[in-house]
Amino acid sequence: MMALAALPHLIDRLPKPRGRLTADAPLGPQTWFRTGGNAEVLFRPADIGDLATFLCELPADVPVTVLGVGSNVIVRDGGIKGVVIRLMRGFTAVAVEGHEVVAGAGAPDLNVALTAREHSLAGLEFLSGIPGTIGGAFPTNAGAYGGELAEVLISAEAVDRSGRVIIVTPRELGLSYRHSDAPADWIFTSARLKAAPGDQLAIARRINEIDAARADSQPRSRTGGSTFANPPGHKAWELIDRAGCRGLRIGGAQVSEKHTNFLINTGDATAADIESLGEEVRRRVFEQSGVRLEWEIRRIGEKP
Numbered sequence: 001m002m003a004l005a006a007l008p009h010l011i012d013r014l015p016k017p018r019g020r021l022t023a024d025a026p027l028g029p030q031t032w033f034r035t036g037g038n039a040e041v042l043f044r045p046a047d048i049g050d051l052a053t054f055l056c057e058l059p060a061d062v063p064v065t066v067l068g069v070g071s072n073v074i075v076r077d078g079g080i081k082g083v084v085i086r087l088m089r090g091f092t093a094v095a096v097e098g099h100e101v102v103a104g105a106g107a108p109d110l111n112v113a114l115t116a117r118e119h120s121l122a123g124l125e126f127l128s129g130i131p132g133t134i135g136g137a138f139p140t141n142a143g144a145y146g147g148e149l150a151e152v153l154i155s156a157e158a159v160d161r162s163g164r165v166i167i168v169t170p171r172e173l174g175l176s177y178r179h180s181d182a183p184a185d186w187i188f189t190s191a192r193l194k195a196a197p198g199d200q201l202a203i204a205r206r207i208n209e210i211d212a213a214r215a216d217s218q219p220r221s222r223t224g225g226s227t228f229a230n231p232p233g234h235k236a237w238e239l240i241d242r243a244g245c246r247g248l249r250i251g252g253a254q255v256s257e258k259h260t261n262f263l264i265n266t267g268d269a270t271a272a273d274i275e276s277l278g279e280e281v282r283r284r285v286f287e288q289s290g291v292r293l294e295w296e297i298r299r300i301g302e303k304p
Contacts, residue, residue: 011041014083015057019045019090027080027301028271031070032131034222036271037079037301039065047090048159048189055187056163058083064161065300066187068136069108072225077271078302087135091189096121100154101193105135109142112193113207122198123152125206129214131225135188140296141175145210150175154192161185178229178296219256222265227278228293236293237261240281243288250277263297275299 011023025042028035045051058064063082067073091106094115101124103112113128126147130137137149138156153170160166160183174181182188228236240246240260248255252269255277256262263274282293 010062010082013059014041014043014062015054017043017045017054018047018050019043019054025084027067027070027075027084030067030086031073031075031224032222033070033074033224033265033269033271033274035077035265035269035274036075037077037304039067039080039084041083043083043085044088045085045090048157048165050090051085051087051187051189052159052163052165054163055159055161064185064187066135067300068106068133069131071131072136072140072296073298073300074224074271074275076275076299076301076303078304080301085187087133087187087189091135099195099197101195102190103134103193104190105133105188107134108132109134109137116195117200117203117207120198120200120203121195122203123147123195124193125203125210128207129210134191137191138173138182138188139180139298140178141180145213148175148177149191152193152195154194156188156192157190158182158186158188160187165189217259219258219262219264222267222269223256223262224274224297225262226296227261227263228282229296231291231293234289234291239285239289239291239293243281243284245281245284248277248281250280253277255281271301272303 022042025039027039065080065084067084067086087106091104094103094107096119109127109130113124116124126145129144130142141149150170156168158166230236237260245255246260247257251273252266253273254264254266256264286292
């Protein structure tokens with residue numbers, strides 16, 4: 001009996017970049033929840049030129065997903081079809097130019113805050129409280145501890161699906177609370193941020209205060225950060241608490257006892273457990289208060 005020929009893998013249809021392509025790459029270990037499926041193909045571009053050329057030559061029917069450090073994301077158990085792009089080496093540099101900080105999209109927010117501190121530049125301390133990368137801050141205008149991206153952004157560099165490099169201002173991005181008007185196919189590659197001369201010790205104290213506040217109020221286990229955006233006039237964690245969801249579990253997923261707007265993987269949770277728990281929280285909050293919580297954590301990929 002004749003054996004069926006193996007179907008070609010997506011990776012065989014893709015352009016050959018200078019960066020690294022990996023077929024069927026596990027994504028779960030690369031997320032903070034430590035669960036989820038595989039990327040059909042994972043691409044780590046060498047630099048912005050490599051990224052732009054790859055996108056320009058990529059077949060139009062191949063979907064593209066960008067994954068940062070995997071902090072505020074649930075990768076569903078069925079994995080992600082198409083190409084997943086991670087901006088790593090070549091996109092993590094942080095440089096100071098006068099009173100401005102230029103950061104690659106792959107640079108952790110904490111590193112940007114610490115670099116500003118080392119140069120006695122104030123105004124970016126709030127970034128130390130955001131568990132992600134600079135590139136990941138754009139889709140939701142990320143903010144914490146009294147600051148947000150829109151307040152400090154001078155300009156941003158991005159590459160669109162056709163490989164065109166774009167420089168944009170905050171006004172053009174339409175940044176507002178947990179929202180951006182940027183097209184979904186833009187991949188942000190760097191940001192220019194404004195700061196101001198400050199006292200290095202005072203800056204260091206503020207960063208330490210933010211770290212202490214996070215340690216005191218937030219779980220440090222397998223979590224994805226803040227789960228739901230605060231509805232107008234409300235705090236998400238209070239609504240969740242009033243709905244009796246503190247400690248609620250589905251499978252290996254649990255609403256944190258320490259901070260109810262955090263979901264945690266207690267050890268063996270699937271992505272489906274975590275997402276189902278979040279939807280149950282939303283249902284109970286709406287039933288109790290009439291307020292519909294909106295997800296702040298991105299949920300990407302296929303259900304199995």
